[in-house]
Amino acid sequence: MTTIACLPPAILWAASFAASTDGTKGPICAIEARRQGNDVRIVAVDGHRCFLCLVPTATGFHVPEEPIRLSPKAFSKAPSRKVVQAVLDDSGVVQFQDRHGLVASSAVWTPDPWALSEQAFPNIDQLWPSSELLVCKPGTFMAFTPSYVADFMKIADKLSTNDTVRVLSQDQPVAPTVWQAVLDNGWLGMDSTEEVWLNYLLMPKLVRGQ
Numbered sequence: 001m002t003t004i005a006c007l008p009p010a011i012l013w014a015a016s017f018a019a020s021t022d023g024t025k026g027p028i029c030a031i032e033a034r035r036q037g038n039d040v041r042i043v044a045v046d047g048h049r050c051f052l053c054l055v056p057t058a059t060g061f062h063v064p065e066e067p068i069r070l071s072p073k074a075f076s077k078a079p080s081r082k083v084v085q086a087v088l089d090d091s092g093v094v095q096f097q098d099r100h101g102l103v104a105s106s107a108v109w110t111p112d113p114w115a116l117s118e119q120a121f122p123n124i125d126q127l128w129p130s131s132e133l134l135v136c137k138p139g140t141f142m143a144f145t146p147s148y149v150a151d152f153m154k155i156a157d158k159l160s161t162n163d164t165v166r167v168l169s170q171d172q173p174v175a176p177t178v179w180q181a182v183l184d185n186g187w188l189g190m191d192s193t194e195e196v197w198l199n200y201l202l203m204p205k206l207v208r209g210q
Helices: 009-016 023-029 146-159
Strands: 003-007 031-036 039-045 049-056 068-070 085-089 093-097 103-108 166-168 177-182 197-202
Touching: 003 009, 009 031, 009 039, 009 049, 009 085, 009 146, 146 177, 146 197
Parallel strands: none
Antiparallel strands: 003 085, 031 039, 031 068, 039 049, 049 197, 085 093, 093 103, 166 177, 177 197
């Protein structure tokens, strides 16, 4: 068995909330991890929301040259602060390890076959609104699915460093919004002061007649 990737379990847990559970939707039923410059980009999307986090490779986390898709079920258990590494091998097993490399538990990381189809994973850069369009003040009321909001609040409550979530919106009340929280780097097993952001794109609901 050969190690092919090492990723932060806390971020994979956060991403698992946003992966689609509809088996007809192919690749978006998985979490995607890929290289992006000096970062590992971890993404999940279900058509209504999208989770994105860029983890610096300087932290020791890494993925192969080609993007990999991961089973959300393998990372659905809330993480412990003692477990800071998810080490994936080419047999399909992920070992959850502490900072000393001791294995706390394991799971199967390969997603179901339909999530590994030849269909392309969505181009997140096309989904994500430009930062120039985002502001901190809404122009009018906005409506959201309560469970989607609750999921990100749960993630931020457990993983963020200052228990604060900021919401960036656009001029139109039905345009995508971006919810953000700063990760407590202790979840990466490090004391770095570099900010790592948890990003959550959420589509508002259209409220007819208002």
